Amino acid sequence: MVRLTAATPLELSEVDPAQCPICGRPNGCRRAARPDMAESEPCWCWDYRIPETLLARVPERARNKACICRACIERHGGWREERPSAGSAVSAKID
Numbered sequence: 001m002v003r004l005t006a007a008t009p010l011e012l013s014e015v016d017p018a019q020c021p022i023c024g025r026p027n028g029c030r031r032a033a034r035p036d037m038a039e040s041e042p043c044w045c046w047d048y049r050i051p052e053t054l055l056a057r058v059p060e061r062a063r064n065k066a067c068i069c070r071a072c073i074e075r076h077g078g079w080r081e082e083r084p085s086a087g088s089a090v091s092a093k094i095d
């Protein structure tokens with residue numbers, strides 16, 4: 001007996017962790033580029049605050065798998081949070 005499911009080939013396809021789930025462009029995630037990266041090594045996205053409204057737009061299957069790219073974060077009102085990390089006297093300048 002054939003079971004009908006709502007799954008389409010697109011839904012079954014693997015989520016590309018290097019691709020932004022919002023716009024489909026490369027997200028520049030360091031973790032995606034280097035899966036063997038140490039847990040403690042930060043990715044640029046760790047410094048960003050991502051609005052709930054933007055997170056809500058990420059498809060379920062891409063959650064916690066693919067990062068949203070910087071352009072999408074900024075376009076949707078996300079911001080870079082300055083972290084008081086040791087030895088960093090430089091203020092965040094985005095040119």
Ligand SMILES: [Zn+2]
Pocket residue numbers: 020021022023024025068069070071072073
């Ligand atoms: Zn994007």
